[in-house]
Amino acid sequence: MRVLAAMSGGVDSAVAAARMAEAGHDVVGVHLALSRNPQSYRSGARGCCTIEDSRDARRAADVIGIPFYVWDLAERFHADVVEDFVSEYAAGRTPNPCLRCNEKVKFSAVLDRALALDFDAVATGHYARIVDTADGVRELHRAVDPAKDQSYVLGVLTQEQLKHAFFPLGDTPKTEVRAEAERRGLSVAAKPDSHDICFIADGNTPGFLSKHLGEAPGDIVDAQGNKLGEHQGTHGFTVGQRKGLKIGTPAADGKPRFVLDISPVDRTVTVGSRAELAVSSLTASKPRWCGPEPREELHVKAQLRAHGEQVAVTARIEGDQVHVRFDEPTSAVAPGQAVVLYDGTRVIGSATIDTVSRVAAQHA
Known part of the structure; x- marks a missing residue:
């Protein structure tokens, strides 16, 4: 061959x-x-x-x-x-x-x-x-x-x-x-693994994005819309981020705040407690199936980040959309990430996360 x-x-x-x-x-x-x-x-x-x-x-x-x-x-x-x-x-x-x-x-x-x-x-x-x-x-x-x-x-x-x-x-x-x-006599035997994004020379992702997108100042707010601070561009944040917020104000429970939502249109970054990060379901699009497209509702495991834990879910496919419901709420699910479905060790397929449903919003 x-x-x-x-x-x-x-x-x-x-x-x-x-x-x-x-x-x-x-x-x-x-x-x-x-x-x-x-x-x-x-x-x-x-x-x-x-x-x-x-x-x-x-x-x-x-x-x-x-x-x-x-x-x-x-x-x-x-x-x-x-x-x-x-x-x-x-x-x-x-x-x-x-x-x-x-x-x-x-x-x-x-x-x-x-x-x-x-x-x-x-x-x-x-x-x-x-x-x-x-x-x-x-x-x-x-x-x-x-x-x-x-x-x-x-x-x-x-x-x-x-x-x-x-x-x-x-x-x-x-x-x-x-x-x-x-x-085998290969000189790369002890070469360190690569971990960073290969096209960002210094590993500074916010700096790379600022160079390409420029600064677009906006507000950092809580879930009620109260202003807590300011930022230089929404591209410097990811959902679930805790460090680098520079707001100096803890959540109501006295614990650190996390990024809950990013809105480039009005340049707003919304933060809240760890509990407010909890997600009950998501909708993803552009599915790519490793084998035949599933035709029935699936009770399987999902992985949401490259080195994340598996979580139990129910997945339903409707055309170009995949609806995923978590058996137990999970945190730090960000639009743009991939949700990859597994049946045991077998990969069923992948789709890009579009929207999430937060537990806190449902109980508000």
């Missing part, structure tokens, strides 16, 4: 490529150049698309003994990931750029190009598992290492994309992956 191995320059993608080659596949490594201006790439290991990363990926390909290329996808990445990130924050939403990158770049642009070049599949270093069923369906499942599981950001993949995808690390704990990289 001809396999295109996406090599970020990190230890995970290097070991994934090595495993595919060792399994006898015809493997070609490719590194994605995602920055319009290489001089703006980060130094060190803060992101996943630095100049140093491309060099690390090339060295790994040489050790593995596979051909290696660099693909320039900077324009596609900027349009589908960076601009989407900025516009979502401008609308008062909280996007996940890694999820959007997987959907629009790694498993759309890259996979489409790979298939056009007569490759059979794309392999990445994501921590997730694919299970082939007797009826020919490829299921996406959680990785065996819960601390590294990345199935949440892969919940946007369709059945057709999964049929052309390999995740060779899904059954291996991260510690064993590093040990394997060392045994």
